Amino acid sequence: MKSDTIAAIATPIGLSSIGVIRVSGPKAFLVLQKIFFSKSGKKKDISKSSSHCVHFGIIKNKKDILDEVLVVVMKGPNSYTGDNTVEINCHGNPLILSKILDLVNCNGARLAQPGEFTRQAFLNGKLDLTQAEAVMDVISSRSDKALQASLRVLQGEFSNKIQKISDNLKEILMYLEADIDFPEDGVPFLSQDKYIKNSGFVLNEIQNILSSFSLGSMLREGLYVVLTGYPNTGKSSLFNALLKISKAIVTDIPGTTRDALECKANFCGIPCNIIDTAGIHEGVDIIEQEGIRRAKEHLKSSHVIVFLVDGSREIYAEEKKFFKELIDLEEKYIIVAINKVDLAKTKYLKQIKDFFIGFKTVEISAKKLLNIQKLEEEIIKSVGTGSVSLDIQYMLNARHKDAFLDIEKKLNEIKNKKIDGAQEIIAFHIKEIMNLLGKITGQTVNEEILDMIFSRFCIGK
Numbered sequence: 001m002k003s004d005t006i007a008a009i010a011t012p013i014g015l016s017s018i019g020v021i022r023v024s025g026p027k028a029f030l031v032l033q034k035i036f037f038s039k040s041g042k043k044k045d046i047s048k049s050s051s052h053c054v055h056f057g058i059i060k061n062k063k064d065i066l067d068e069v070l071v072v073v074m075k076g077p078n079s080y081t082g083d084n085t086v087e088i089n090c091h092g093n094p095l096i097l098s099k100i101l102d103l104v105n106c107n108g109a110r111l112a113q114p115g116e117f118t119r120q121a122f123l124n125g126k127l128d129l130t131q132a133e134a135v136m137d138v139i140s141s142r143s144d145k146a147l148q149a150s151l152r153v154l155q156g157e158f159s160n161k162i163q164k165i166s167d168n169l170k171e172i173l174m175y176l177e178a179d180i181d182f183p184e185d186g187v188p189f190l191s192q193d194k195y196i197k198n199s200g201f202v203l204n205e206i207q208n209i210l211s212s213f214s215l216g217s218m219l220r221e222g223l224y225v226v227l228t229g230y231p232n233t234g235k236s237s238l239f240n241a242l243l244k245i246s247k248a249i250v251t252d253i254p255g256t257t258r259d260a261l262e263c264k265a266n267f268c269g270i271p272c273n274i275i276d277t278a279g280i281h282e283g284v285d286i287i288e289q290e291g292i293r294r295a296k297e298h299l300k301s302s303h304v305i306v307f308l309v310d311g312s313r314e315i316y317a318e319e320k321k322f323f324k325e326l327i328d329l330e331e332k333y334i335i336v337a338i339n340k341v342d343l344a345k346t347k348y349l350k351q352i353k354d355f356f357i358g359f360k361t362v363e364i365s366a367k368k369l370l371n372i373q374k375l376e377e378e379i380i381k382s383v384g385t386g387s388v389s390l391d392i393q394y395m396l397n398a399r400h401k402d403a404f405l406d407i408e409k410k411l412n413e414i415k416n417k418k419i420d421g422a423q424e425i426i427a428f429h430i431k432e433i434m435n436l437l438g439k440i441t442g443q444t445v446n447e448e449i450l451d452m453i454f455s456r457f458c459i460g461k
Helices: 030-037 092-108 116-122 129-140 144-154 156-181 192-211 213-221 235-243 286-300 319-325 346-355 372-382 398-414 423-441 449-455
Strands: 006-011 016-024 052-061 064-074 085-092 223-229 261-267 270-276 304-310 333-338 360-363
Touching: 006 092, 006 116, 006 213, 016 030, 016 092, 030 052, 030 085, 030 092, 052 092, 064 092, 064 270, 085 092, 085 449, 092 156, 116 129, 116 449, 129 144, 129 156, 129 423, 129 449, 144 213, 156 360, 156 423, 192 213, 192 398, 213 270, 213 398, 223 235, 223 286, 235 261, 235 270, 235 304, 235 372, 261 372, 304 319, 304 372, 333 346, 333 372, 346 360, 360 372, 398 423
Parallel strands: 223 270, 223 304, 304 333, 333 360
Antiparallel strands: 006 016, 016 085, 052 064, 064 085, 261 270
16 A cells, blocks of 8 residues: 555575665654664664765664664655655675564564565656566566666656657547537548558557567567487587586487476577477387477477587488478577587588578587587577667567557558548547557556566565
């Protein structure tokens, strides 16, 4: 509730030099006044101090000193939440943090729910909903590109874009309603050319936003890269080479990998999930067959498939058959990695290249770390743009996408309508579109959606 004073530990649990407890709400200063003292033991009334100042003192529970602390005072509305807020900076021992939080809660605050501080910031008008969601994207960004795109949303650039879209729709609606209210004048307030221009601008902006969604999703979740091929082609060695650590067991025995191994990596600033899978062949036992089944499931959910072949021997008929099956998978980018080129023979290399003509091939040696960086670059180039830069303006989520798809559909229905005689129908659709924009920014969102969004936040944010 808005009238509550909430508190939570705002730093990760674990031993650290500093820990922070955040307290925010109408009683934040009163709560602190009961437990915060000067070094000499006198009570400190921070409510009379200037905002955004730091105070040194001790936290006491009756006669027991819990810690020496620094307290940051932020008076509403000039705080993160918009309410009076204090942040207690103590030593980062979980025991100390827990004791201080318990003391704060015993003196008039309650434990904050996940994301409740940011929810208060939204309710107090400090952030709109897209900015509030960007807070978690900033915290969880796995690459510099994702971080910069999230920061642009947090700083309000995306909100400004939505406002421009909304302003164009409002202009159309204003003229339409004038036509509806004053039909006796005989001269339409909105010309067909003006309508086409404004609605075309809005549709173009919406389509540009939607085009960045898939890339944003990859930057948030990571590109799924599956290593596959016949047993003993060097998948686990390549897995280790890409991760730059020895994660997978490597032996000369075919079928060493029985289950899928997954690890996170970062190629050219793009987060990737690298998955090493069991070698694909006619499995000889139940365990191996299950590993192959799981490998094929990972292939279906991948963005990029790296198909390994052994450059030191001829390509087997079974490998050719499996590769042809891969080609049938929709929306998969396949890179052929010709491994063991340090041992390769010219006749085998030519045979392999001839078979894979038309597909991107990279000659590597996972054992000697030859051309591993080149393979990483090819993996990133495969993502849509064909460029390693992969710039993205904003980080958007599935909630935004669904709303923008609905907007695009409604705009396509009315963009070419003759406005003369259809003013009321067009006005109705534009109001629906503006309502959808309001759901994105939070102007027309309901409590159920807010609960869903903020439940994904960590406690303390």
